[in-house]
Amino acid sequence: MSARLVEGSEAFAQAMVSAGCRFFAGYPMTPFTEVLEHMAAALPTVGGVCMNAESELEAVGMVWGAAAAGTRAATGSTGQGLSLMQESIAEAALAGIGFVVLNMARGQGDYFQATRGGGHGDYRTPVLAPSGPAEVSQLIGEAFDLADRWRNPVMVVGDYYMAHTWVDVELSEDYPEPRSAPDWTLDGSTGGTGGAKLVSPLGTTKQRDGVGYDLAAHYAHADQQREAMAAGITPRAETTQTEDAEILLVAYGTMARYAESVVAMLRSEGHAVGLVRPITLWPYPERQVAEAAAGCRLVAVYENNAGQMIDDVKLSVLGVAPVVGLNGYRTDSSAFGISPDVSVEQLAASVRELLETS
């Protein structure tokens, strides 16, 4: 491990390579573009493949194939690009194909897209939200482990600030051998044996066993898998000075770092303000949010959108404390996620106002 000054995007790329990702496909879109650049440079040096896919549809299709062939694989994009990928993400969950999707959002306007998914059917994707490049490495590794363990797409949420901010981070330059291909994956070798493997979102029953595709049975199996996944992933959150808080802030990703500064600032002024930062956005850390909210006067959700995660906070708190949104922090006219409204001073002023009025 060595500390290096890198662009956040490079931290994402290095983390993926360190985690054994050997196939990446992407289509340029700000602020995802630089991750693609770094993967294009890094993967060939470790025997991996980076594809400059001609569209997001093809990027996620390529990753579907590479993952089904036993390689740790990832793709990613931003807002609209991820919207294009949703059909494949939803269907990959049904097919039991796990890979990692980077959601390099511009602001935080894609919380619903990440946590609910824009695709069809009863699928869910685990969603991990680092607060900055320093946490990226650990969560990327976990994301690949989850994708393998649950054979399901896993999303890691970054944003414009994280992608484009240069930071000093500890980066592993060791690239351990990637894990071997899981048994279910395809390498052609079972052909001609009378039991050739099948990987399909329609199920894996073969006609030689007396049945065609049995969709009802397959969907029931997928339901069980999803429920096991939801129960098998421990929701995580980080809390800051929540024990005696009168006002509890809830924020994730980069916005949580602003909130952390505001908590420190207001505490020094004698105000009882705390913060809970969800790290897993799905499954959502409902218990941690509810426990932190118990005894609070008010819960304030700080997010860089018109108010999306606030739904999950309300579902966690269940009326124990009033929940308000500190949002409306949209994007600037270039839509790149830099809003003049996003500042420690602005948030501190909003929280002071809440302290006086609530």
Next chain:
Amino acid sequence: MTEDRRPKELFVIPSSEAPTDASRVADFTPDLIDVGEHHLCPGCGEPIAIRAVMDAIALLGLAEKSVAVFGIGCSTAFSNNLDVEVLQALHGRAPSVATGVSRVRPGLAVFTIQGDGDMANEGLQEVLHCAARGENIVCIMLNNGVFGETGGHLTVTTTIGQRTKNTIEGRDAAKHGHPMRIAELLAQIDGVGYVARGAVNDAGNVARTKRMMVEAFTAQQQGLGLSFVEVLTMCPTGWFVPTDEAPNYLAETIAGTHAVGVLRSALPSSPSD
């Protein structure tokens, strides 16, 4: 279960004489196809085309190094009925999925099976981009000029005058646009190693199509880039013609726009042309 299912030579039913042994045909299960019977419509050409593909794989000894990537359409009925490894893809997406498989396992014979609605309507850019990349896979398009699975609807390959459920008086170029010739489109892209269009409407064309499949997989194994074989298949249900008239309908209507033949080959010689 390691019986050797490879045939010793390409088996072609002679077209010049009538079959004499009906019981043998009924009992026959083709190579690398698990169950001989299928649940597609009577007169459908797709099972014949699928068999041509599997015969080529068996003949070339590629069974244990093949991965088939299926699209969504009538032919999906075969995606769980083959004794080669199969990866099911979404409608339109088989070429990109096959790309992912091929790039991480470059030694394999990776091939796609799609219909014309799947490949040419929903996902045309995928096969075009694969061709331009010189992706070393075999892409097969079963072209019957209709969305068969939905009941016979217009695709981009539907020929002028062809009746479909949504061009019930026949495709009219002024109203419904012109048919696209997919093999011709692909043949002019640098990066392809082999492009051909076969048909399964008579024994001669079936035999020719099998040889095209052998050539396509041979080109793939030689690393010549994308191999593409389009196969004209009968769809009497989607064409609204009696089953026994469908082969002639194919010859007279469909093949008039989509001509059978080898369009491009980087192989030293292409005996099927």
